[in-house]
């Protein structure tokens with residue numbers, strides 16, 4: 293008979309948060325991905341950033357393949373006692389990296405719900421210009437046509 297899976301409390305899992313010992317929580321399951329760090333196609337940085345929290349959303353947003361999901365079995369070490377998961381860390385966006393962020397590492401951050409400052413971001417300014425400039429050109433064209441006819 294198969295033995296029951298090990299159940300971990302969040303604080304225990306959160307201790308495994310570095311290069312030599314790295315555990316992540318995905319869909320209530322705990323994975324020891326230490327041996328995956330070097331060969332993970334998304335890089336080791338993203339896995340390290342995914343520790344000490346619920347990484348389910350980040351994992352899913354990447355759109356991991358079926359092969360990746362099957363591969364996960366290899367790293368499975370047990371389940372998380374979800375009652376021990378602090379609300380503050382459930383799907384918390386990873387801490388911003390100063391200068392070291394790779395494209396892959398930046399992905400979860402970009403997908404994180406940081407909508408409060410989006411109105412002032414350079415991205416939204418570009419969008420405003422994308423609308424304003426064609427409108428301005430149209431306005432000039434109408435003006436020229438109207439006054440061109442008058443003369």
Ligand code: HEM
Nearest residue numbers: 323333334338342347350351354356357360363364396400
């Ligand atoms: C046991 C856990 C994990 C396994 C076995 C795994 C495996 C893989 C595999 C096989 C790929 C190649 C693409 C694919 O086949 O989908 C991949 C890509 C990637 N993974 Fe993971 N992964 C795991 C956890 C995570 C976590 C927690 C994150 C955090 C966000 C992450 C982020 C990424 C990223 C950013 C890529 C690159 C995608 C791209 O280049 O478009 N992975 N992973």
